[in-house]
Amino acid sequence: MGFTNVKKIAEADFPTRWGAFRILGFEGTLAEPRAIREQPAPAGAQPASPIESLVALVMGDIHSAPPVVRIHSQCLTGDVFGSLRCDCRPQLELAMRRIAQEGAGILLYEKQEGRGIGLMAKLKAYELQDQGLDTVEANVELGYAADCREYELPAEVLKLLGVSQVRLITNNPEKVAALESAGIAVVERVSAEVEPKESFERYLRTKVEKMGHIQDSAPDSTPDSAQDSVNGPAQGSAPDPASNLAPDSLTRK
Numbered sequence: 001m002g003f004t005n006v007k008k009i010a011e012a013d014f015p016t017r018w019g020a021f022r023i024l025g026f027e028g029t030l031a032e033p034r035a036i037r038e039q040p041a042p043a044g045a046q047p048a049s050p051i052e053s054l055v056a057l058v059m060g061d062i063h064s065a066p067p068v069v070r071i072h073s074q075c076l077t078g079d080v081f082g083s084l085r086c087d088c089r090p091q092l093e094l095a096m097r098r099i100a101q102e103g104a105g106i107l108l109y110e111k112q113e114g115r116g117i118g119l120m121a122k123l124k125a126y127e128l129q130d131q132g133l134d135t136v137e138a139n140v141e142l143g144y145a146a147d148c149r150e151y152e153l154p155a156e157v158l159k160l161l162g163v164s165q166v167r168l169i170t171n172n173p174e175k176v177a178a179l180e181s182a183g184i185a186v187v188e189r190v191s192a193e194v195e196p197k198e199s200f201e202r203y204l205r206t207k208v209e210k211m212g213h214i215q216d217s218a219p220d221s222t223p224d225s226a227q228d229s230v231n232g233p234a235q236g237s238a239p240d241p242a243s244n245l246a247p248d249s250l251t252r253k
Helices: 076-080 088-102 119-130 135-141 152-160 173-181 198-211 223-231
Strands: 003-016 019-030 051-059 068-073 105-110 165-169 185-190
Touching: 003 051, 003 152, 019 152, 051 088, 051 152, 068 088, 076 088, 088 105, 088 165, 105 152, 119 135, 135 198, 152 173, 165 173, 173 185
Parallel strands: 068 105, 068 165, 165 185
Antiparallel strands: 003 019, 019 051, 051 105
16 A cells, blocks of 8 residues: 655754754655454544654764664553563664664654554553463454554655665564565664563564564574674674675565
């Protein structure tokens, strides 16, 4: 499903504890609202909107070389309240820190709470998880797909920003495939793996086993190259070729 129009709404200076960014707001208009439920919506449910929004944080020169880019889905519970049910906030901070270390990069923050199901449905999913379901099973039980997100808007925003090649911070092969299919070349996948905590260990395991996410610290991984993917290569050293995974190798499990 394509956008009939994508436009910049606003732009401003945005100082943060990681450094100075520019913050840009974008809106995209779909030809028709995106269907996210696999079952009929309950009576009284609000109709889906054909408008999708995204915030971009941009630092430094993003055109002289492929910039590091993070596509981050909104997570109020994690990003704002510091929830330990997921790894969202640590991943957000990892991305901000990596962009600041490199002096250039882009964070694309999408309004896709709960992998696209919305905040109230996400809280219902939490309730089901407390009863024993995992994060995928809970979404399906509520009538949604395991992951309702699409990444067309980030790709369109990158095009508006004049960026055609990226080094993508992600463990999710779907994001790599989505950008590639939209004409954005992913020249390197940078690990978004963070230190696991017991409170979200099952959540991470479910993402690997049921959603095909990549676990760089798996037993067969090379510890040094995995660490370089998170922290960047040592000063003055070349990036480890093992971290430059070709998109074709990032297939869905």
